[in-house]
Amino acid sequence: MTVQTIIPSPLGRLYLAGDGDALTGLWLEGQTHFAATLPPDAPSAPDLPVFLQTEAWLTAYFAKRPLPSLPPLSPGGTPFQKAVWQRLLDIPCGQTVTYGALAESLQKDGVPACPRSVGGAVGRNPISILIPCHRVLGANGTLTGYAGGVERKRFLLELEEKSAG
Numbered sequence: 001m002t003v004q005t006i007i008p009s010p011l012g013r014l015y016l017a018g019d020g021d022a023l024t025g026l027w028l029e030g031q032t033h034f035a036a037t038l039p040p041d042a043p044s045a046p047d048l049p050v051f052l053q054t055e056a057w058l059t060a061y062f063a064k065r066p067l068p069s070l071p072p073l074s075p076g077g078t079p080f081q082k083a084v085w086q087r088l089l090d091i092p093c094g095q096t097v098t099y100g101a102l103a104e105s106l107q108k109d110g111v112p113a114c115p116r117s118v119g120g121a122v123g124r125n126p127i128s129i130l131i132p133c134h135r136v137l138g139a140n141g142t143l144t145g146y147a148g149g150v151e152r153k154r155f156l157l158e159l160e161e162k163s164a165g
Contacts, residue, residue: 098141
């Protein structure tokens with residue numbers, strides 16, 4: 001059964017969904033595909049251990065403190081989307097990659113991909129911030145295509161830049 005909670009953040013309210021064991025969704029209020037996998041009748045469970053782990057991780061992240069381990073993540077999606085999201089987890093904090101570089105990385109592992117298909121998968125990432133889709137840039141380094149909005153993407157990248165230094 002899917003449960004949910006809402007937590008505050010410097011970016012506004014964050015909506016979390018979980019299956020009891022893992023985080024299945026994390027959305028910024030108003031983002032594209034907002035709560036796409038969250039049933040409208042999902043009960044609230046703010047004390048669920050995975051939600052408490054997620055909140056602890058986010059608190060450390062926004063405070064620029066050392067990050068604890070990620071909580072268990074279980075994003076629902078196609079095999080291709082999951083392959084892209086796994087690559088996002090490999091992008092270190094404070095660094096960025098392009099959609100094209102992600103596509104090339106997938107191709108090297110035999111996964112048919114192009115920048116546009118990678119962009120589609122990145123845009124459908126159901127676990128914002130923790131699966132760092134904000135670290136993906138356009139071919140010329142532009143801040144493009146963030147479901148939470150370009151200003152929020154800029155905020156996250158600037159936060160990480162200051163944290164990485």
